[in-house]
Amino acid sequence: MSISTVSRVVNGKPGVSDDARQRVLAALDVLGYERPATLRNEPAGLVGLVVPELTNPVFPAFAQTIETLLAGHGFTPLLCTQSPGGTTEDEYVETLLHHKVDGIVFVSGRHADTEADPGRYRRLTSSGMPMVLINGYSPAIEAPFVSADDAAGVAMAVRHLVSLGHSRIGLVVGPRRFVPAQRKIDAFHEQLVAHGLADETTADEHVAISFYTVEGGQSAATRLLESGHTAILCASDVMALGALRAARQRGLSVPRDVSVIGYDDSPFVAWTNPPLTTVRQPIEAMARATVDTLVARIDGAPAQNSELLFDLELVVRESTAAAPH
Amino acid sequence: MSISTVSRVVNGKPGVSDDARQRVLAALDVLGYERPATLRNEPAGLVGLVVPELTNPVFPAFAQTIETLLAGHGFTPLLCTQSPGGTTEDEYVETLLHHKVDGIVFVSGRHADTEADPGRYRRLTSSGMPMVLINGYSPAIEAPFVSADDAAGVAMAVRHLVSLGHSRIGLVVGPRRFVPAQRKIDAFHEQLVAHGLADETTADEHVAISFYTVEGGQSAATRLLESGHTAILCASDVMALGALRAARQRGLSVPRDVSVIGYDDSPFVAWTNPPLTTVRQPIEAMARATVDTLVARIDGAPAQNSELLFDLELVVRESTAAAPH
Numbered sequence: 001m002s003i004s005t006v007s008r009v010v011n012g013k014p015g016v017s018d019d020a021r022q023r024v025l026a027a028l029d030v031l032g033y034e035r036p037a038t039l040r041n042e043p044a045g046l047v048g049l050v051v052p053e054l055t056n057p058v059f060p061a062f063a064q065t066i067e068t069l070l071a072g073h074g075f076t077p078l079l080c081t082q083s084p085g086g087t088t089e090d091e092y093v094e095t096l097l098h099h100k101v102d103g104i105v106f107v108s109g110r111h112a113d114t115e116a117d118p119g120r121y122r123r124l125t126s127s128g129m130p131m132v133l134i135n136g137y138s139p140a141i142e143a144p145f146v147s148a149d150d151a152a153g154v155a156m157a158v159r160h161l162v163s164l165g166h167s168r169i170g171l172v173v174g175p176r177r178f179v180p181a182q183r184k185i186d187a188f189h190e191q192l193v194a195h196g197l198a199d200e201t202t203a204d205e206h207v208a209i210s211f212y213t214v215e216g217g218q219s220a221a222t223r224l225l226e227s228g229h230t231a232i233l234c235a236s237d238v239m240a241l242g243a244l245r246a247a248r249q250r251g252l253s254v255p256r257d258v259s260v261i262g263y264d265d266s267p268f269v270a271w272t273n274p275p276l277t278t279v280r281q282p283i284e285a286m287a288r289a290t291v292d293t294l295v296a297r298i299d300g301a302p303a304q305n306s307e308l309l310f311d312l313e314l315v316v317r318e319s320t321a322a323a324p325h
Numbered sequence: 326m327s328i329s330t331v332s333r334v335v336n337g338k339p340g341v342s343d344d345a346r347q348r349v350l351a352a353l354d355v356l357g358y359e360r361p362a363t364l365r366n367e368p369a370g371l372v373g374l375v376v377p378e379l380t381n382p383v384f385p386a387f388a389q390t391i392e393t394l395l396a397g398h399g400f401t402p403l404l405c406t407q408s409p410g411g412t413t414e415d416e417y418v419e420t421l422l423h424h425k426v427d428g429i430v431f432v433s434g435r436h437a438d439t440e441a442d443p444g445r446y447r448r449l450t451s452s453g454m455p456m457v458l459i460n461g462y463s464p465a466i467e468a469p470f471v472s473a474d475d476a477a478g479v480a481m482a483v484r485h486l487v488s489l490g491h492s493r494i495g496l497v498v499g500p501r502r503f504v505p506a507q508r509k510i511d512a513f514h515e516q517l518v519a520h521g522l523a524d525e526t527t528a529d530e531h532v533a534i535s536f537y538t539v540e541g542g543q544s545a546a547t548r549l550l551e552s553g554h555t556a557i558l559c560a561s562d563v564m565a566l567g568a569l570r571a572a573r574q575r576g577l578s579v580p581r582d583v584s585v586i587g588y589d590d591s592p593f594v595a596w597t598n599p600p601l602t603t604v605r606q607p608i609e610a611m612a613r614a615t616v617d618t619l620v621a622r623i624d625g626a627p628a629q630n631s632e633l634l635f636d637l638e639l640v641v642r643e644s645t646a647a648a649p650h
Contacts (some may be wrong), residue, residue, distance in 0.1 A: 037382055045422065046403070052390065054379075054385035054386070054388055055385070055386070055389065055391035055592055057382060057385070057592070057593070059386075059602070060379035060380075060382070060385035060388075061379070061380070063379055063385075063406075064378065064379035064380065064406050064408065067404060067405075067406050068406065068412075071412040072412075075406070076403055076417075076420050076421075077404050078401055078403055078404070079374070079388070079392060079401070079402050079403070080392075080401070081388070081389050081392050081393065083389065083393045087393075087397075088397040092401075095401050099371065099401065128426070226343070232512070235531035240635045241593070243595050244596070246422070246606070258576075266504065268382070268566070268593055268597075270418075271566050271596075271597045271598065271599030271602075272593075272596045272597065273596065273597065273599070274598070275598075289346065
């Protein structure tokens with residue numbers, strides 16, 4: 001075997017039979033040489049995937065979809081899930097930088113928290129780290145955002161309840177400091193005013209703020225039921241499970257006495273009692289846009305502040321019905 | 326500042342004030358020196374976390390718990406979720422090796438498939454890769470296994486149904502080639518025989534095999550309902566959702582006409598209609614044993630074939646009741 005054959009193989013040039021190519025590579029392997037990258041079927045790099053938690057099923061749904069799409073591009077995600085008292089987002093970012101990730105996807109991260117310092121993200125963008133941020137927008141971060149169009153989602157849900165004759169409609173939602181909550185509250189206010197169900201000074205009486213958990217939803221829904229609301233729009237399906245429980249504990253039947261709408265269309269909410277009417281986040285489409293945008297950034301597309309807004313759809317099941325008389 | 330001060334700082338020796346230490350480190354940073362590992366708060370390495378998918382909520386529950394515990398030890402998990410037509414387990418393992426992981430956790434991986442070649446795992450163990458395998462046991466792999474005690478779980482569920490007066494009890498389960506399915510089927514046969522509900526030649530008539538999906542559960546449960554079963558034990562909660570749907574489609578009420586038991590106690594099965602009686606996997610305890618065992622292996626404990634079996638518990642909700650007359 002001539003030196004030139006070896007050279008052709010190592011440099012990926014044509015003009016060598018498959019058989020000869022395999023023999024050269026095998027010989028180099030035996031001698032302990034590392035194959036040149038192009039001949040190694042080298043996986044691409046690592047991508048950080050930061051999610052708040054995996055107990056709300058919308059986050060594993062995002063994680064699995066993003067992971068599968070990344071794998072299609074040869075990238076492997078480093079999963080960072082936060083948990084109470086566990087590793088913080090900032091610590092995870094340090095770890096991701098240490099492991100030299102090629103990019104980071106943040107799902108509902110601190111970028112969504114208007115009280116958090118956006119400096120952490122600015123340091124990343126100014127170092128050139130490709131990143132995409134899902135659900136939560138900040139004009140201060142030079143990066144692409146991918147969001148569900150929450151204003152449109154809330155408008156759709158309120159219209160559905162109004163068309164069923166409800167006039168006492170409440171919103172169960174997380175703290176206002178988070179962008180998606182803020183947008184939902186603002187849109188909800190607007191809708192109440194537009195439908196003549198409140199004016200700007202009273203709209204806030206129909207908003208109950210709590211944690212994004214079953215217990216949080218239950219507590220907030222209880223307050224709304226006590227003030228005579230017959231319809232409750234929840235900012236997550238998990239909170240809606242709490243609203244179902246709050247109604248049951250007060251001896252109210254859903255949907256006969258109270259209508260409940262969830263948010264996300266998480267797996268399995270079709271199986272609740274009653275099956276939950278909910279506002280569906282287009283997880284697949286959002287994940288695809290996220291991965292396409294991130295891969296383009298990694299391949300050299302410039303970073304710029306932008307927000308892709310995705311339409312939601314209302315999935316009507318059995319937890320909403322005509323208002324009681 | 327003397328050379329000996331710098332030397333003491335860099336070598337992590339005592340006898341230097343905090344202030345001096347910080348100034349030395351800052352000076353080294355400015356000069357572009359890399360801090361010695363012990364002064365860097367260096368995160369520990371990467372750990373591969375291979376799960377079959379994230380749509381069955383038992384897998385995100387394992388992933389989140391394992392991830393949180395690993396983070397407590399400074400490890401970051403590389404998440405590998407399989408999906409139809411996506412990256413295979415073998416391809417993921419190649420990627421994990423490429424990224425030089427310190428260990429791998431396999432959750433319900435191909436190790437559970439008795440027809441799969443255990444060679445892939447043997448190559449890993451013989452290269453010294455620390456790994457722990459969850460749910461699925463093979464005597465051919467020199468590694469620790471962490472499993473739910475499925476035989477005990479099935480026995481508990483069958484006893485509950487027998488105590489409610491059921492004598493036509495069926496099992497909905499995945500293909501026999503997977504160790505957990507095999508163990509469930511064997512335990513189920515034994516229980517039927519022990520309770521005088523079948524003999525060894527007829528026990529298999531009460532087992533319906535299908536996929537671990539809602540549709541799989543529905544199809545298998547339909548077969549059991551057609552042959553007059555009044556109680557159905559499912560090998561996963563997801564399959565149990567299919568069994569609930571199968572009963573409803575035949576105009577049967579759960580639990581009045583048919584009792585259904587799930588398996589795993591996934592988040593949210595308490596919210597199904599009716600709330601699901603299920604066999605709970607002790608995910609937290611299993612995750613803790615997995616991470617403790619893996620970290621011990623990474624720290625040098627020897628690899629050996631062993632299986633830690635974890636007790637399950639029966640969580641009785643409203644999908645089981647006395648057999649119909």
